[in-house]
Amino acid sequence: MKDIAFGQYYPVSSFVHKLDPRFKIVALITYIVAIFLANNYYGMAVCALGFFLIVLCSRVPFKKVFRSVKGIFVLLIFTAVLQIFFYQESENAKVWQWWIFTVSDESLLHAGFLVLRLALLVMVASILTFTTTPVALTDGLESLLYPLKLIRFPVHELALIMSIALRFIPTLMEETERIMNAQKARGADFESGSLLSRAKAVIPILIPLLISSFRRAEELGDAMDARCYAGSKVRTKYKKLKFSWRDLVGLLVIAAIVVGVVFLKRFGAV
Amino acid sequence: MRIQAERLSYSYQAGSSFSAYALKDVTLTIEEGEFFGIIGHTGSGKSTFVQHLNALIKLPTADKKFKPKKPKKGQPAPVYPSLVIGKYDLGDKKTNFKELRSKVGIVFQYPEYQLFAESVYDDVAFGLKNFRSELSEEEKTVLVRDAISAVGLDYESVKDASPFDLSGGQKRRVAIAGVIVTRPEILILDEPAAGLDPLGKKEIMELLHSLHRDWCKTVIIVSHDMDEISENCTRAAVFSHGELKFVLPPSELFLHDEELKALDLDIPVTAKVRLALKAKGIDVQTDFTEEDFAEKVLAYYKGVRA
Numbered sequence: 001m002k003d004i005a006f007g008q009y010y011p012v013s014s015f016v017h018k019l020d021p022r023f024k025i026v027a028l029i030t031y032i033v034a035i036f037l038a039n040n041y042y043g044m045a046v047c048a049l050g051f052f053l054i055v056l057c058s059r060v061p062f063k064k065v066f067r068s069v070k071g072i073f074v075l076l077i078f079t080a081v082l083q084i085f086f087y088q089e090s091e092n093a094k095v096w097q098w099w100i101f102t103v104s105d106e107s108l109l110h111a112g113f114l115v116l117r118l119a120l121l122v123m124v125a126s127i128l129t130f131t132t133t134p135v136a137l138t139d140g141l142e143s144l145l146y147p148l149k150l151i152r153f154p155v156h157e158l159a160l161i162m163s164i165a166l167r168f169i170p171t172l173m174e175e176t177e178r179i180m181n182a183q184k185a186r187g188a189d190f191e192s193g194s195l196l197s198r199a200k201a202v203i204p205i206l207i208p209l210l211i212s213s214f215r216r217a218e219e220l221g222d223a224m225d226a227r228c229y230a231g232s233k234v235r236t237k238y239k240k241l242k243f244s245w246r247d248l249v250g251l252l253v254i255a256a257i258v259v260g261v262v263f264l265k266r267f268g269a270v
Numbered sequence: 271m272r273i274q275a276e277r278l279s280y281s282y283q284a285g286s287s288f289s290a291y292a293l294k295d296v297t298l299t300i301e302e303g304e305f306f307g308i309i310g311h312t313g314s315g316k317s318t319f320v321q322h323l324n325a326l327i328k329l330p331t332a333d334k335k336f337k338p339k340k341p342k343k344g345q346p347a348p349v350y351p352s353l354v355i356g357k358y359d360l361g362d363k364k365t366n367f368k369e370l371r372s373k374v375g376i377v378f379q380y381p382e383y384q385l386f387a388e389s390v391y392d393d394v395a396f397g398l399k400n401f402r403s404e405l406s407e408e409e410k411t412v413l414v415r416d417a418i419s420a421v422g423l424d425y426e427s428v429k430d431a432s433p434f435d436l437s438g439g440q441k442r443r444v445a446i447a448g449v450i451v452t453r454p455e456i457l458i459l460d461e462p463a464a465g466l467d468p469l470g471k472k473e474i475m476e477l478l479h480s481l482h483r484d485w486c487k488t489v490i491i492v493s494h495d496m497d498e499i500s501e502n503c504t505r506a507a508v509f510s511h512g513e514l515k516f517v518l519p520p521s522e523l524f525l526h527d528e529e530l531k532a533l534d535l536d537i538p539v540t541a542k543v544r545l546a547l548k549a550k551g552i553d554v555q556t557d558f559t560e561e562d563f564a565e566k567v568l569a570y571y572k573g574v575r576a
């Protein structure tokens with residue numbers, strides 16, 4: 001339960017770790033746009049090259065990054081199968097037929113392209129969470145969303161809610177495990193039985209979990225009140241976000257990827 | 271039922287690079303009828319050990335996918351941890367673990383946080399529903415009533431109350447009733463007095479004694495409070511960094527004050543006073559219970575005056 005690969009900070013010091021979280025968020029969005037702009041294998045190769053470069057500079061083991069694809073593995077297979085069998089090929093495509101299925105070289109190329117695109121998407125997004133602490137991530141988001149304050153959108157509160165939620169995920173996981181163990185010791189069975197009985201078995205976990213979450217929330221609220229927490233108006237930051245030369249280098253890399261992809265579009269779609 | 275653990279080892283991050291052992295090569299026998307204490311500082315593996323006794327943590331050999339490793343040439347066959355409780359072999363995947371869990375009850379730390387049902391009655395009956403579904407409603411009612419009375423609550427006045435409306439101490443008693451309702455032969459309590467005031471602690475310990483007397487043959491408590499151990503336990507095991515350091519009756523254990531100090535553990539008040547007296551040249555032999563200690567000191571004074 002504890003080693004869900006996606007969304008876990010990997011604590012090493014690297015070039016990518018030291019980038020400004022705001023830049024990383026914007027860069028991720030830009031990279032995703034680039035992936036969608038890429039319409040042929042040349043463009044995708046540029047994206048993949050950029051991806052390998054980023055992973056190398058982040059010192060996160062490739063194995064860990066690749067593992068983040070596991071979560072969408074079924075989706076990938078599904079996409080590939082749909083593409084292979086339902087792709088409308090042009091007249092000069094090489095076609096193999098078997099029973100009601102038609103497979104062509106074009107459909108295979110197309111399916112591979114889509115799978116690559118999805119996998120890259122997920123892996124690059126996982127790099128962001130591997131290299132950025134949840135706190136830095138919310139700080140970055142808050143700073144990026146700052147303009148929304150003009151229309152009275154509660155940006156600071158939203159960021160706070162997010163960071164509290166992130167902070168409490170491991171705590172709640174631990175709590176869930178504890179409660180599950182306690183109910184198992186009283187004979188609760190979560191693994192066998194019909195779907196209905198298994199759904200019912202969740203109640204003895206869910207209710208204590210909810211109650212303890214409310215209790216924690218109340219305690220946290222009291223603790224914040226006791227420290228005179230008053231939100232964004234009077235609060236200053238302990239760690240100020242600053243752009244550095246690293247962000248400039250990063251910017252160049254991302255720009256190169258986008259330019260490369262746009263340039264390579266001239267070779268036509270897959 | 272007798273508990274026999276041999277070479278018990280466990281790591282939470284099996285296979286990962288930082289696989290520190292939460293439990294390391296623990297061999298320990300707990301006899302039927304004991305009031306057994308387990309002590310050790312936080313993170314020393316106490317909870318990990320007691321979770322083994324209830325098969326919440328299973329031995330590697332009890333895993334469905336387990337296949338014994340073939341020994342390499344010239345090397346002895348690998349020895350696996352083993353744990354036998356009464357007639358149940360916890361290292362065997364064919365053991366009826368559900369039945370075992372009804373015989374070995376475990377009350378976790380802060381058990382009041384796992385209450386969930388609408389009424390005290392339903393919460394206490396949860397274990398019966400799971401373990402003894404063959405019983406009729408009347409039989410269940412008798413068992414639930416006995417369990418609630420055994421923990422010192424008034425059955426008629428609490429049975430329909432919501433467990434969440436009770437006081438902290440009462441909730442804890444309800445949670446204990448929910449475990450003893452299946453009449454386990456071994457009752458394990460992980461820090462049963464944590465977070466209670468001194469009076470509450472005393473009451474819980476009295477409750478455990480009454481349960482030990484006429485409800486569960488063996489009682490095992492995990493505790494930080496050395497006075498609790500010296501007053502109540504027949505024997506105590508000391509854990510440190512997952513290893514078993516001592517298994518001794520309190521009367522002998524607290525003579526090792528230097529070693530216990532090195533393990534960051536406290537000693538009971540009686541042992542401290544005994545050391546202070548010893549420093550003044552007065553040597554009192556005691557089993558470290560308050561009563562015995564007072565008697566021995568009194569006897570010493572009478573001897574001096576005579």
Ligand SMILES: Nc1ncnc2c1ncn2[C@@H]1O[C@H](COP(=O)(O)OP(=O)(O)O)[C@@H](O)[C@H]1O
Pocket residue numbers: 177282283291292310311312313314315316317318319
């Ligand atoms: N669910 C868990 N996952 C990972 N590590 C754990 C877990 N529970 C305990 N540990 C680790 O195992 C060691 C022993 O813990 P535990 O048995 O709970 O000690 P104690 O009960 O004596 O405080 C500690 O180092 C603790 O951090």
Ligand SMILES: [Mg+2]
Pocket residue numbers: 316317460
């Ligand atoms: Mg513990």
